[in-house]
Every structure is written in structure tokens, then in C-alpha cells.
Amino acid sequence: MIDTAMLMAAGLGKRMRPLTATRPKPLVKVAGKPLMDHALDRLEAGGIRRVIVNVHYLADTVEAHLKARRCGMEFIVSDERAKLLETGGGLVKAKPLLGDAPFICANSDNLWIDGPQETLGMMRRIWDPERMDALLLLVPLSRAICHRGQGDFHMDASGRLSRRKTAHVAPFVFTGVQIMAPSLITDPPSDVFSTNIFWNRAIERGRLFGVSHQGLWFDVGTPQAIPVVESTLAHG
Numbered sequence: 179m180i181d182t183a184m185l186m187a188a189g190l191g192k193r194m195r196p197l198t199a200t201r202p203k204p205l206v207k208v209a210g211k212p213l214m215d216h217a218l219d220r221l222e223a224g225g226i227r228r229v230i231v232n233v234h235y236l237a238d239t240v241e242a243h244l245k246a247r248r249c250g251m252e253f254i255v256s257d258e259r260a261k262l263l264e265t266g267g268g269l270v271k272a273k274p275l276l277g278d279a280p281f282i283c284a285n286s287d288n289l290w291i292d293g294p295q296e297t298l299g300m301m302r303r304i305w306d307p308e309r310m311d312a313l314l315l316l317v318p319l320s321r322a323i324c325h326r327g328q329g330d331f332h333m334d335a336s337g338r339l340s341r342r343k344t345a346h347v348a349p350f351v352f353t354g355v356q357i358m359a360p361s362l363i364t365d366p367p368s369d370v371f372s373t374n375i376f377w378n379r380a381i382e383r384g385r386l387f388g389v390s391h392q393g394l395w396f397d398v399g400t401p402q403a404i405p406v407v408e409s410t411l412a413h414g
Contacts, residue, residue, distance in 0.1 A: 224298030285354030293392025
């Protein structure tokens with residue numbers, strides 16, 4: 179049973195300006211509630227009971243929001259006020275809080291809706307620590323709503339992942355949700371770096387895997403995406 183998660187909430191939210199001039203991106207409202215709460219609702223519904231949240235930009239506001247949220251989850255803050263560490267550096271700093279067991283890692287600025295199966299439960303059933311260092315939740319590029327990229331990964335029949343080649347299109351987009359083994363979070367190249375470093379190492383060992391999301395996923399990266407997301411949700 180994986181019951182611990184890390185929620186990435188330390189980014190500056192530059193693409194979401196001017197909405198992030200006075201509030202952190204995780205607290206920008208979409209469909210009546212902050213982006214962070216959409217992610218936390220999914221984590222709670224998926225059986226997560228302990229959440230590590232990293233904070234940097236307007237950190238006091240994020241902490242106050244967590245304290246005011248009434249739910250059955252325990253929140254622990256990983257404080258990055260002194261320096262923004264990016265995703266990889268944030269994982270390294272939070273590793274002592276995460277423990278020795280596999281955990282869910284989720285971005286606080288993407289919004290996903292479960293499909294026929296509860297998403298985190300599906301990922302737990304597929305997770306195999308004997309073969310995997312990380313299991314990424316992916317969505318087909320054709321169903322990545324509001325996403326403007328060219329895809330991130332190719333996935334073979336066994337679920338093993340490889341990178342998109344430069345100037346090509348890849349069929350799958352990373353949703354911001356994954357299961358990670360703590361053993362992958364080692365030998366950081368510096369204090370500020372991307373999770374891509376860890377993924378590249380897993381790819382070299384043939385231990386980075388993916389699973390295709392069966393429900394809806396929205397890339398809520400800009401103010402222009404918000405009305406599209408809200409319209410889609412309102413009309414089913």
C-alpha cells in the first residue's frame with residue numbers, strides 16, 4: 179500500500195501571470211477551487227494519508243491554505259524558501275521526509291479526472307519494484323487538453339519508456355503524476371536540477387515505465403487554459 183505522496187508546489191508560475199502576481203500558482207482557482215485542491219482531492223480519494231508539500235513562492239500562503247484544509251491527510255512542509263531547487267532538487271531535499279517506501283509524486287498545477295478505474299489504484303496495481311525505478315502516468319498527445327508540446331515519451335508494449343527524439347513528435351505526454359522508488363533519488367548533480375536527470379538514469383537501466391491515463395487530463399499552464407478547462411468540465 180502506497181500511502182505517502184509528494185506534491186510539487188514551489189514553482190514561480192511565470193506562465194500563469196498576471197494571476198500569480200499576488201498568489202502562488204497552486205492557489206489559482208479553476209472550476210471553483212484552487213488547483214492544489216483538485217490534486218489533493220485525487221490523492222485523498224486514492225488512499226493517500228501523508229503528503230509532503232514543497233514551498234517557495236509565497237510559501238506562507240500555501241502553508242496557511244494547507245492548515246485550513248479539513249481532510250484525513252497529514253501535511254508536512256518541505257521548506258524551499260531560501261532557494262528554489264526545481265523538481266529534482268526538491269525531491270532530494272524532501273527525501274528524508276518521504277521515507278524508504280515507494281511514493282506518489284504529483285504536480286499541483288495539472289488537473290486530472292479518473293476514467294473507468296481510479297487512477298492511483300490502477301498505478302499501484304501496475305507498480306513492480308523489481309522492474310521499475312519510476313512509473314509515470316502518461317496521456318496520449320491527442321487527448322492532452324490545452325497542452326502545446328510535441329509529446330514527451332514513446333512507450334513499448336511492456337510499458338517501458340524512451341525519450342522523444344529532437345524535432346520529432348512523441349505519442350505520450352507526462353501528466354505530472356508518478357510513482358517513484360526512493361532509491362532513484364541519489365547522487366544529485368547539483369542542488370538545483372530537474373527530475374529529468376533521474377528519469378534519464380532509469381531509462382539507461384531500462385527501469386522507467388509508463389501507463390496510459392484512461393480519463394481526462396488538462397495542462398493548466400496559462401490563464402487562457404482556465405476557461406477551456408472549466409467549459410469542458412461543465413459540459414462533461
